[in-house]
Amino acid sequence: MAIDRMNKDFALFQSEFKKWQKLFGLTGYKVYFKYEPIDGKFADISINQDQMVATVRLNSELSDKDKPYQDIERTARHEAIHLLVARLEMNGRYRHVSSGEIDEASEELVNRLGDLIP
Secondary structure, three states, X not given: OHHHHHHHHHHHHHHXXXXXXXXXXXXXXXXXXXXXXXXXXXXXXXXXXXXXXXXXXXXXXXXXXXXXXXXXXXXXXXXXXXXXXXXXXXXXXXXXXOHHHXXXXXXXXXXXXXXXXX
């Protein structure tokens, strides 16, 4: 029975992430999902912005103290928001980024959010 619960959680996580990915207009990314142990986190995401590839992981072994606070839908949305801001974050980390690149990434984010907010 515990296996069924884990499979349902992982399926919900993937479904919810994909929902937000689509809502945010991030369908150009290839996304892979993993269900594996992660130290100290409910989930995480690693993004290769140049290749437009992301790997999203859901923690398969939460500690007993964290289990009561797990919210699969909120966690999936949180990771999707990381994907949304990835380009802006990547540009911000470059040592030699032009203000035009930051402006372009910021405008892209604002337009995506503008499409979501009535």
